[in-house]
Amino acid sequence: MSFVVPKESFTGKVLAVDFGKDDKALAIGGENCLPFLSFEGEVPNKPVIAYEIQDCVPDDWPETVKNIYKDVSGDPVTWAKYCQNDLKAKAIALRLASTHPDRGDRSAEDAAKTVKGVLAAIQVPLIILGSNHIEKDASVLVAAAQAASGNNCIIGKAQEGNYKTIVAAALAHNHKLIAMSELDINLAKQLNILITQMGFDKAKLITDPMCAALGYGLEYTYSVMERIRLAGLAQNDPTMQPPIVGDVGMYVWKIKETVASETDVPDWGTLEERGIAWEAVTATSMILAGTNLLIMRHPKAVENVEKTISELV
Amino acid sequence: MALTGVQIFKLLPKTNCKKCGFPTCLAFAMKLAQAGVDISACPDVSEEAKATLGAASAPPIRSFSLGAGDKAVKLGAETVMFRHEKKFVNPCAIAVNIKDDLSEDEISKRASEVASSEIDRVGQKLRVDAISVEYVSGSSAKYEAAVKLAADKAPDAAIILNCKDAGAAESAVKAVAARKPLIYCATDATAEAMASIAKTHACPLVACADGLDALSALTEKIKGLGVEDIVLDSGAKTAKDIIEHNTQIRRAALKKSFKPLGYPVINFVMRDDDIHETSIASVAIAKYSSIVVLSSISKWKDLVLFSLRQNLYTDPQVPMQVEQKIYEIGEPKADAPFMITTNFSLTYFIVSGEIENSKVPSRLAVMDCEGLSVLTAWAAGKFTAAKIAQFILESGIANTLSQKELILPGQVAILSGALEDKLEGWKITVGPREANAIPTFLKGR
Ligand code: B12
Ligand code: SF4
Numbered sequence: 001m002s003f004v005v006p007k008e009s010f011t012g013k014v015l016a017v018d019f020g021k022d023d024k025a026l027a028i029g030g031e032n033c034l035p036f037l038s039f040e041g042e043v044p045n046k047p048v049i050a051y052e053i054q055d056c057v058p059d060d061w062p063e064t065v066k067n068i069y070k071d072v073s074g075d076p077v078t079w080a081k082y083c084q085n086d087l088k089a090k091a092i093a094l095r096l097a098s099t100h101p102d103r104g105d106r107s108a109e110d111a112a113k114t115v116k117g118v119l120a121a122i123q124v125p126l127i128i129l130g131s132n133h134i135e136k137d138a139s140v141l142v143a144a145a146q147a148a149s150g151n152n153c154i155i156g157k158a159q160e161g162n163y164k165t166i167v168a169a170a171l172a173h174n175h176k177l178i179a180m181s182e183l184d185i186n187l188a189k190q191l192n193i194l195i196t197q198m199g200f201d202k203a204k205l206i207t208d209p210m211c212a213a214l215g216y217g218l219e220y221t222y223s224v225m226e227r228i229r230l231a232g233l234a235q236n237d238p239t240m241q242p243p244i245v246g247d248v249g250m251y252v253w254k255i256k257e258t259v260a261s262e263t264d265v266p267d268w269g270t271l272e273e274r275g276i277a278w279e280a281v282t283a284t285s286m287i288l289a290g291t292n293l294l295i296m297r298h299p300k301a302v303e304n305v306e307k308t309i310s311e312l313v
Numbered sequence: 314m315a316l317t318g319v320q321i322f323k324l325l326p327k328t329n330c331k332k333c334g335f336p337t338c339l340a341f342a343m344k345l346a347q348a349g350v351d352i353s354a355c356p357d358v359s360e361e362a363k364a365t366l367g368a369a370s371a372p373p374i375r376s377f378s379l380g381a382g383d384k385a386v387k388l389g390a391e392t393v394m395f396r397h398e399k400k401f402v403n404p405c406a407i408a409v410n411i412k413d414d415l416s417e418d419e420i421s422k423r424a425s426e427v428a429s430s431e432i433d434r435v436g437q438k439l440r441v442d443a444i445s446v447e448y449v450s451g452s453s454a455k456y457e458a459a460v461k462l463a464a465d466k467a468p469d470a471a472i473i474l475n476c477k478d479a480g481a482a483e484s485a486v487k488a489v490a491a492r493k494p495l496i497y498c499a500t501d502a503t504a505e506a507m508a509s510i511a512k513t514h515a516c517p518l519v520a521c522a523d524g525l526d527a528l529s530a531l532t533e534k535i536k537g538l539g540v541e542d543i544v545l546d547s548g549a550k551t552a553k554d555i556i557e558h559n560t561q562i563r564r565a566a567l568k569k570s571f572k573p574l575g576y577p578v579i580n581f582v583m584r585d586d587d588i589h590e591t592s593i594a595s596v597a598i599a600k601y602s603s604i605v606v607l608s609s610i611s612k613w614k615d616l617v618l619f620s621l622r623q624n625l626y627t628d629p630q631v632p633m634q635v636e637q638k639i640y641e642i643g644e645p646k647a648d649a650p651f652m653i654t655t656n657f658s659l660t661y662f663i664v665s666g667e668i669e670n671s672k673v674p675s676r677l678a679v680m681d682c683e684g685l686s687v688l689t690a691w692a693a694g695k696f697t698a699a700k701i702a703q704f705i706l707e708s709g710i711a712n713t714l715s716q717k718e719l720i721l722p723g724q725v726a727i728l729s730g731a732l733e734d735k736l737e738g739w740k741i742t743v744g745p746r747e748a749n750a751i752p753t754f755l756k757g758r
Contacts, residue, residue: 003529003573006564036556215434215620216659217686219627222599223397230395256663256749257616264670267432269612277588277617281595285621288556288599300588308592311552 007040008033012236014229014292015203016045017243019091019154019176020125026091028206028292029243034229035290036312046313047287049294049302050091050127051083052249055106055114056098062259064275065249065298080118087302093127093295094118095250099140100131108143115147127154127295129178129247138162145169154178154293156245157208160191167198178245180208183220185227185240192239205242206293213251214282221246225289246286249297252279280304287312316369318346324362325355332356373566374575377517377542379406379443379604380471381493386442388544388577388603394563400628403577405598407618408443408473408606410583413459414450420459423609424466430615435633435658439619441470445497445606446485448476453484460485464492473497473606479506490514495604497521497579498546501531508538517542519579524548525561529573543576544604552596555580559601577603587614595621632684633658639710640665643674647715650675650755652744653701654722655682655690663748664722671752678719680704687722698731705736720744 009032016030026048033041055076058066066073072082076094083089096111098104115128128144130137137157142165145155156178158166163179170177179195181187188209196202209224225244232240252258257268258275268274279301283294287309296302322342333354335341344350345366352358352366376390387403411423424444431440444467446460456476464472472494476482482496498521499507511518518540522528528547535543547558559578565571580597582605584590590607591614597605598621607614627633634656642665643649654664656679668675680701682690690696711717717739721729723746732741745754 003526003565003571004569005525006561006569006571008564034560036553037560039557039561214617215624218621219396219624219629222625223395223629226395227397257620259749267612268616269614273588273611274613274616277591277613280588280592281617281621284592284595285599285625288596304586304588304592307589308552308596311593312556312596313553 005039009040010233010236012233012238012241014232014243015205015241017176017204017206019127019152021152022123024123024125025152026125032233034233035288038313043313045292046309047292047294048091049283049296049305050093050125051087051089051299051302052093052095052295052297053079053083053118054095054097055111056104058097061253061297062275064258064272065253068299076114077117077121080122084122084124087299089124089302091125091127091293092118092122093129095129095131096140096144097131099136100133101136103131105136108139111140112143112147115144119148119151119153125153126151127156127178127293129156129295132157134159134161138165141166142169145173145175148175149173152176154206156180156206158191158195160187160194163191163195164198167195167200170204171198171200176204176206178206178208179242180210183210183212183217183224185209185224185231188224188228189231189237189239192242196239202238202242206245207240207242208245208247211247211251211282211286213248213255213257214278214285215257216251216255218282218285222285222289225286225291229290243292244290245293245295246283246291247295248279248283248286249295252282253297276300276304280308284308316346316366318343321345321366324358324365326357326359328357330357368572372575373570374563374577375542376403376577378493379495379517381491382469384440384442384469385471385493391563391601392567394560394567396625397629400630401626403603404622404626405602406442406471406604407594407610407615407622408445408471408604409441409610410445410447410475410581410606410608411459411463412447412449413456415459417462420462421466424463424470426610427470428467430610432616432619434616434619434623435662436635437623439615439623441610441615443471443473443495443604445473445475448474448478448481453478453481456481457484457488460494461488464489471495473604475606477503479503479510482507483510486510486514486516490516493517495519495544499531499535501527501534504531504534505538508535508540511540511542512538517544519544519546520576521546522548525558525565525574529571532573532576545574545576545578546581547578549580552593555582555593555597555602556600559597563601579604579606581606583608587611590614591617594618598622599625634681634684635661635679637679637681637704639708640677640679641674642668642677643672645674645676647713649673650720650758651678651710651714651718652676652720652722653678653680653705655680655685655687655696657682657684657686657690660686664751667748667751668755671755673752673755673758675755676710676713678705678708678710687724691725691728696725696728698728698735701728701732702735705739716740718742723747723750
């Protein structure tokens with residue numbers, strides 16, 4: 001019996017989405033095969049990692065990752081520049097955390113100012129994220145989209161409870177859009193349909209099926225992503241073809257494994273490596289399941305995942 | 314691939330002699346197709362038909378144990394490409410490589426780390442499963458001593474003899490034969506010698522070739538030499554080769570019934586950088602490896618890889634759950650704190666772990682919510698005031714407590730009003746949102 005390479009070819013294709021401007025613009029997606037299986041398909045773009053920054057001091061981040069940014073995190077513009085110039089970030093994700101009613105309740109106008117400031121300071125593409133407060137995001141992201149008009153940003157996240165205003169703003173200002181649902185392939189599909197019914201081009205969408213940290217529900221995210229990919233490729237379901245984003249950092253840097261010191265849990269080993277590896281492995285699993293865009297926090301974890309990606313393509 | 318009843322019928326004597334207990338050969342064939350009877354019930358069936366049927370009913374990926382004794386790990390037997398289709402069957406074994414030219418102290422130390430690597434996570438005991446002892450010294454005596462030492466210091470670990478020299482491998486196999494070491498490896502050039510050792514000592518053998526063509530030919534050759542428990546090494550070292558080779562191997566075995574690759578896979582993921590090695594190991598674990606060999610282990614690295622393996626190998630249909638009951642932590646007296654949570658394993662183990670940390674003897678009521686976390690169960694309508702009240706009342710716990718007070722998870726603070734209405738005479742207290750705040754909360758009461 002001789003071996004024949006068992007290839008699978010699909011009728012569907014992940015949509016390619018570009019973001020950013022000029023020579024710093026990036027593209028994600030575009031593959032017509034499962035992640036990294038380039039022996040049977042085209043993989044025009046590799047996964048991109050964006051550094052997460054926030055519009056306020058990240059006092060809810062654990063020491064391991066907070067310390068890295070302690071000299072720059074007081075000001076989002078300085079922080080963004082640090083990521084671009086010192087850490088060589090290819091993209092930056094600005095989370096407007098302080099607009100959350102529990103974290104300062106800053107206004108949409110304030111958020112717009114921050115966005116403008118950051119955009120003026122960097123050349124790499126910007127992802128603009130709300131605070132994940134359904135009602136507040138509905139106004140904050142509208143102001144942010146307007147402030148970023150013409151910059152081809154990614155705006156997010158539009159959810160079932162607030163997508164209408166956010167979609168309209170992304171449409172008006174020509175941005176890409178993250179549509180987020182909660183770990184359910186049918187909800188993800190449904191939301192993409194609702195958004196495209198508003199006249200939003202599906203080729204400008206990015207799906208966030210919701211991330212989870214290693215050890216804390218990662219398997220759910222992993223399988224939902226794999227199922228979305230298979231639906232888009234094998235069943236050629238157009239609503240399941242946008243690229244996928246994994247908002248990894250915020251799920252990883254709060255669990256006990258990235259927070260508890262070695263003195264508290266001697267069985268778990270050194271805290272710093274544990275935290276970095278936790279973020280790197282969570283992110284690595286996500287790209288194996290189909291993620292095209294990662295949002296991460298620790299530079300060493302980012303560096304590591306980039307190394308793994310270059311080994312995978 | 315399984316045969317249909319009609320295909321099996323064609324292989325039978327077709328005499329309808331009824332000796333099998335069935336009225337006709339066709340009836341017997343139909344039952345065989347459903348695996349309801351054994352072929353041996355027909356005394357007249359030809360050897361050839363038996364062989365055909367045997368081959369057709371064998372699982373597409375061969376399964377056998379790595380190591381011996383009750384800590385041996387099962388390999389292979391996988392049935393799907395994606396975990397949402399069906400539970401992945403046998404979790405990937407994690408192994409660490411130790412070179413035989415290290416000092417005795419160093420070998421002992423590293424093997425002892427394997428022996429003490431076990432940790433409890435979400436109710437499962439997880440450990441580094443195997444030690445690969447690599448022959449680099451060039452001295453057969455030294456190799457044998459290193460293998461013995463490692464095996465002694467890690468009495469439960471499976472042993473992988475990472476040794477391409479047949480002479481050295483043979484003496485090492487003899488030294489630890491009772492442990493059923495996995496022999497690494499046979500190449501095309503050494504297939505005869507290695508297969509003969511494996512066969513004599515009934516040990517599994519790794520077939521190692523460059524690429525899947527050569528590997529398929531090699532496994533056929535080894536099988537022809539009488540060794541059936543084969544592990545595959547396609548020579549994949551980069552993450553790219555690991556994902557592509559392993560995908561092709563599993564697809565060939567499952568979808569094309571390609572027997573020469575119907576075996577478990579071993580991947581060596583050694584890297585200079587520890588975190589990078591951890592990431593590459595995670596690629597192998599996620600993508601179909603049955604044994605992953607690391608250059609070193611450490612507590613954090615173990616924890617990361619154990620967690621990933623556990624996550625990916627859980628049943629996608631059934632969350633891991635614990636039994637519904639009121640658990641006593643420490644030796645709670647009548648006035649000890651009384652808390653409630655759901656029966657999702659992860660939730661239970663995090664919360665009970667923190668209660669233990671607090672050293673405050675307590676009672677924790679674990680309510681059956683079909684294995685959902687607190688917020689998920691609440692959102693799914695399984696952890697509601699009415700259901701909690703019913704559970705508490707039916708448990709009869711009120712008789713044990715000196716003061717009827719129930720502490721709720723902070724995430725469902727919203728339930729406290731409704732619970733006070735439903736649980737008459739009870740005081741409802743809202744605990745912290747996150748479990749890590751439980752020790753401070755309990756000590757401060
Ligand atoms: C994995 C997951 C799922 C899995 C289920 C996993 C499981 N076995 O429970 C699946 C995919 C099935 C799922 C489904 C749904 N989910 Co869900 N899910 C999650 C996710 C990502 C993680 C949950 C988890 O495992 N947490 C870890 C455990 C350990 O947490 P926990 O049980 O709450 O315990 C902690 C604390 O509560 C505390 N604690 C626990 N007990 C006690 C007791 C005391 C006394 C104290 C003091 C503290 C305490 O300690 C623990 C550690 O800090 C969360 C989002 C997130 N990141 O939290 C959403 C989340 C819980 N899900 C949500 C929703 C809405 C749903 C669905 C209704 C939606 C849907 N997509 O259909 C369904 C409902 C399920 C159904 N109908 O079957 C929402 C709930 C929102 C809300 N506030 O109502 C969340 C928060 C997502 C979100 N909004 O961002 N989900
Ligand atoms: S014993 Fe064999 S030959 Fe006789 S009826 Fe059964 S299957 Fe047919």
